[in-house]
Amino acid sequence: MAKIIVVTSGKGGVGKTTSAAAISTGLALRGKKTVVIDFDVGLRNLDLIMGCERRVVYDLVNVIQGEAGLNQALIRDKRVENLFILPASQTRDKDALTQEGVAEVLDKLKQDFDFILCDSPAGIERGAQLAMYFADEAIVVTNPEVSSVRDSDRILGLLASKTRRAEESSDPIKEHLLVTRYNPERVTSGDMLTLDDIREILAINLLGLIPESEAVLRASNQGVPVTHDISSDAGQAYSDTVSRLLGEDMPLRFHEMQRKGLISRMFGGGRR
């Protein structure tokens, strides 16, 4: 039975789509049949981050409104076997998504896939609520920054009340914290919330920590999820995150300041 995981945050620009792309790629690389769905109707971007923007023909709204079959809308990833993308519609308004329609699409996907990742839009409106409604687990993406942490707490409130599991009083959604754009140097100098601060305030299980990294922009420029850049810190951090999601015990990395060696100091070795 497929697991439905929503990638959400409340605040925009914290790395939801980057994380959804990187984690779904990581899952597929481990042999899990994975589909990642863009719920940001009107402002789709997952296709761009996944590098398949020119192959979009049909989208989620077409499928829900019966204008295309699910298999026509699913885009097979070029790089990894077992990975599929279901893009959002670019032109229609947000009301095009219905709860029944989303339920139907997810039920069909459940029969074929091991993991269904829902990339939520920012905010707490309809699109975001639909992305989380049917979830079994939630990855709450948070930056070490006040507005992001506050919004994440709001999202935790919604996960606990406005979802199917909450309404049916079944087992609650399993919540995971994913801290992104973490900068250990700034934490050390006292100008950035520490990982422990964020964990203390949000009080949910930590799934992963992604350092602020040049590799992330490089990856989105190229349309190649950063998980493929295995020499980069962010790529490795996402890979660790996927391992934890699959239940493996991985030690935390990239949360402490690295001492620069003489050579990297001389040549200004930046982040990989």
Added chain:
Amino acid sequence: MKLLEFLKRERKKSASVAKERLQIIVAHQRSQRGQPDYMPMLERELLEVIRRYVHVDDDAIQISLDSEDNCSVLELNVTLPKS
């Protein structure tokens, strides 16, 4: 002397300020979690009614809804100024 004091005074790190502010706002947010949507409106209107009789500050009213097994208790605390 003043310059020395100024230099010696340790600036509070911005991250610890952020943490304190967040702890307060998140605690407030959580206290409102699960409340019905009409609570802020109810609070405002109750305040208006009270103000027809006595002047109170915005923060002089505390309202909370506690649910027990089969009933809910609306608790209203109003601090009146000394007359």
